[in-house]
Amino acid sequence: MSRRKLVVGVSTLSALALLATGCSSGSGSGAGDTKTITIWTSMDQPVIDGLKAQLDPRAKAQGITVQWRKVDNLNQIIVQKVQADDAPDIALMPQPGIIKDLAAKGKITPLDDVLDLPALQKSMTAGTLDVAKVNGKIYGLMVSMNVKGLVFYPKKAFEAAGYTAPKTLEELNALTEKIKSDGKTPWCLGIESGTATGWPATDWFENLILKYGGVAKYNDWISHKIKFDSPLVRQAAAQFQKIAFTDGNVLGGRKSIASNAFGTAGNPMFNSKPGCYMYQQGSFITGFFPKSVQKNLDSEVGVFGLPPATTGGENPVEGGGDTASIYKDSPSARKVMKLLAATDLGTTAAKNGSSFISPHKDFPLGNYPLKTTQSIAKVAYDSTGFAFDGSDAMPSAVGSGTFWKDMTAWISGQESLDTALKNIDASWPAG
């Protein structure tokens, strides 16, 4: 008897509990006025800390609590979470291609009536507002930018040897030859990046295609109006091959490229006898340099942008960035989005010495404590056009699939260039 009572008692209690948990998990799904907004991002912790320091108090003033969460492998997790209807309110994605995919499926809120777009158009670096545009609507706001196609060099050794920054790609090749004829190794090159191995090679390609073809052709290429198996891409491949496959050009030779981690590949530059004299990477790579170099960045590291194809010609710059989108629409999420669009949002993040670069042209250069960062930001703000990282903007089957994999296969000698280019073209999703 008493046993039966117990069962009834427990079950009533737990039915109540079920109701209670049902309510608490329901409150996250954004029906109306959530006062807590979750932001997921894969940015570096110092950047998050800097943005947080300015965003959180401003949100608090409007009665909104912001919960930041650093999520590794966000690209894949966000897709799973959206499918499971368990997405965060806002996520800062490094790959607009994924934002576009999800936007086309109606999973993301357009920002056209959330943000003051004409004002942003003036304040932001040309092209940065269009990175997540689908059917004329803007689905993402770039909050933090990085600049790619930068060539870093060990300042002291480079200058001591009398080398200077080249003005064209021809001059870059001449410089490579000169360094080699001085008995040194010109380049460091590494494309290993765990499950994302290959992306640094796609960066090389994108930059060269951008320099040879300009922004218009570049955009045709990333939307597959120009195929991979095309003269433009082959021109870029030839230039890459000249640098990467020529004997003596790369530290460790061709066979070391695919197993050399991109984060540490450039570090031999800073050996007492430099292992190499140039390393092409994005602005964030300074954070991977040895601690002793990071401490004296301005005196140890020099940087120039990959030069244009012809002197004085169009010189667009390639970059990436973390782009904020609303995955769960609510008035609070929209308010936080507006706060994310403020030019001065990045002041703390810039001043704390993180890798942060503001996508806003009107962001004062003086906010960056380092000359190195100032010159990197200037490369972007002065560019004749800004192109988003192409592999990140392509459909992910290509951008984070075959483009990475087939480039790796080509570089490591498993595939010919012909096969690689044809494979990538074949993997482009139909329609």
Place this chain on the structure above:
Amino acid sequence: MVSQVLSTILTVLAGIAAALVVYWALNKLAEALPGRWENRIKPYFYVAPAVAAIGVYLVYPTVITIINSFKSSDGSRFVGLDNFGKLLGTPAFRQTLLNTLLWIVVVPAACIVVGLLVATLADRLTPRAEKAAKTVVFMPMAISAVGSATVWRFMYAAQPAGQPQTGLLNGIVTAFGHDPIPWLQQSTLHANSLLLMVMLLWGQTGFSMVLLSAAIKGVPAETLEAARLDGAGELRIFWRIIIPQIRGTVITVFVTILITVMKIFDVIYVMTNGAFNTNVVGLEFFNQLYTNYNYGYASAIVVMLLIAIVPIMIYQIRHFRAEESA
């Protein structure tokens, strides 16, 4: 954090309670039936929720997956056998199948051989040494596959020549004056796949050793003694007496590892993500689904895996039943 823990605990409690309520209600319902029917219906009432759960979580997804395998990449229209045809027509996917086959052929057999070797040899040690040896062999079982793959990356890591090597193998190779070898890129004769298999072997041998060791110890000492008295050598005893007696266990271990290997994903995902021709079916499925959003391909791959795995499962169940009844 606290609220998350609390809501998790509450959810678990609520789930258990809900199950209790369901059974209590069904029991009540059965009791309300006229006498004879109560006993006839009751077993079904108790089995039904479990069957329903299997239906919802196993049968339904399987059916949906099979249907999806005949649909286009976004699941919007039917394309017949297109997905299967295109997949099997791609050289890269055929290599993926071949790699999976290699894993299936090599790993379970190697696990048995090494496990058997360790079990037999350890059996001859003093009890204390046996314990120590077995503990060492078994230890990797306690590490998750992703964790051990992360560790094993340092085995195979390669830095350019002249730079300090972080990888153990290349540390040794360069110490002898050779250039470092990018191990995981050695796709000739699928050497890199074999290197990845070594890792899984390292992880799974403990499992095979423990079961086989127990079986070997179960071989009656009298039989062995009788054989020795008859003048049989140790090798002969091993092949003619021990092996036939532990045959059942060998098959069980083999099939269990075989099924693990067919679903292998994490080791390769962490080490190479399928680059340098090390791709396998489980990983290709994941990449088609979560990188390429190609639901059609992903489903077709799973269906192929299902077709391959079902006969093995049936064999295992039959074998298990035979063992039970023996």
